[in-house]
Amino acid sequence: MSSPAETVQPEDPARAAPTTTSYDGLRIRNLHKSFGSFHAVTDLDLDVPRGSFFALLGPSGCGKTTTLRMVAGLETPTSGTITLAGQDITHAKPYRRPVNTVFQSYALFPHLDIFENVAFGLRRRKTGNVEAKVKDMLELVELEAQARKRPAQLSGGQQQRVALARALINEPEVLLLDEPLGALDLKLRRSMQIEIKRIQTEVGLTFIHVTHDQEEAMTMADTVAVMNAGVIEQMGTPAELYENPESTFVANFLGQSNLVEGTVTGTSGDVVSVDMHGIGVSIPAHRAHTREGKGWIGIRPEKVLIGEAGAQLDAPGETIPGGIVTDVSFIGVSTQYLVKMPWGQEIQVFAQNTGRDQIFRSGDSVELSWRPQYAFLLDHAQDVRAGAEEAS
Known part of the structure; x- marks a missing residue:
């Protein structure tokens, strides 16, 4: 039989715990x-x-x-x-x-x-x-x-x-x-x-x-x-x-974003379908941060293509007709447009000045387009203006 001094005592978990972390950052x-x-x-x-x-x-x-x-x-x-x-x-x-x-x-x-x-x-x-x-x-x-x-x-x-x-x-x-x-x-x-x-x-x-x-x-x-x-x-x-902001604050504070109200109509595979004022648009599932009800469809201005009514734009899948140019700002490397859409909202478009495309004037009828993979979808409960005033 072992003496009391030889008895092995159970280790105290609190005493055994390290006092520091091994993380070196x-x-x-x-x-x-x-x-x-x-x-x-x-x-x-x-x-x-x-x-x-x-x-x-x-x-x-x-x-x-x-x-x-x-x-x-x-x-x-x-x-x-x-x-x-x-x-x-x-x-x-x-x-x-x-x-x-x-x-x-x-x-x-x-x-x-x-x-x-x-x-x-x-x-x-x-x-x-x-x-x-x-x-x-x-x-x-x-x-x-x-x-x-x-x-x-x-x-x-x-x-x-x-x-x-x-x-x-x-x-x-x-x-x-x-x-x-x-x-x-x-x-x-x-x-x-x-x-x-x-x-x-x-x-x-x-x-x-x-x-x-x-x-x-x-x-x-x-x-x-x-x-x-x-x-x-x-x-x-x-x-x-x-490219993939998760909140309206990040979308507005980090660069500029067009945020358009829409309603989710369904999810199929890796695509979320959204009704945007009567126009069906698609959002990649990993860029959709809400999956039901209303949401804010986001697209960066430089990802939006602009063309005259009926033009063939290189952005298959999302064509939004009925726009009217309301403002044009030539800043050298690009031309920045504001385009009023049929539902009354103005969309920002940044068109690179490559010399291949015409420069539109205020009052011109245009249509817009973007590739679905560039869009994102945010929770409608978030303030659509969050971050915009702080960024400016």
Whole structure:
């Protein structure tokens, strides 16, 4: 018989459970942040894979910046958890997190030259080999020739590159970008989008980018989460979100959409049939986010073809006659039309100016067409205007 000391005790499940997760990226679970009675972020769940370029996209007040500040440690969550590289950082001090933030304001030290701005974090931590590391980082952001200039002597785009270099040289697990291009003019902003993506690809770090600019998010990010009123409406690749939105908010906020009321008449195989003001249209089943009753038929303006009445349009299956052109805007690469349909709604059409097709004038009679595979169907209970005002 064994003595009491030799008796094997059953393992306590609570003690046996690991204290951290094995996920090596950023993981957010049930994250909530309230300011008094206002819920800025509500029960947010999010996984950001290590080494990815992730964007939080949404209008002002949607909760994206609050989420970023909680990851950075600048705001304390009301509830929920944040883990990074397997470690719980929910309540860790900002300086104890392997995270750096780049702000719109650059926040450079005006009395230090560019070299010393970039070296600041290394010198503070008394890291060795500072000269070589700073030289490599300035080479990465293509500012070697500006090393001994002061921030005031650089352009806005160059200052933003210095801010990036200063954050990246600390080798954080995650780099947070809070509207970093908002202070730049349009042309410079577009060139910096490409530049930041190049840098992220080269260094291989996780970038989380907060922005209200749809084009910026789609140009730079591998994955985009569209936020609205403290929750994520939809998450996916830029192409997935644009081509197959799951809500009227995403359809209107990410680009422009024609949303036309219709009634589901049946489902056969992988096609949902819908009556659109007396015209039968088809929706691929995987793009139909409601299967009964009324819905919003969605089609992007550039997917709509326009032709004179009776013309043979290359979009078999969906021909909508009886349109009258009410507005024409020539913008060089394309001509944008508004076409009033027999039921009174105006449909947007973006026609590429290839030189093959005529340009219509206001008052012309036309018909429209689109390929069924480009249409989507949304829940009629959703606000048809959701996201449109925020996008504009």
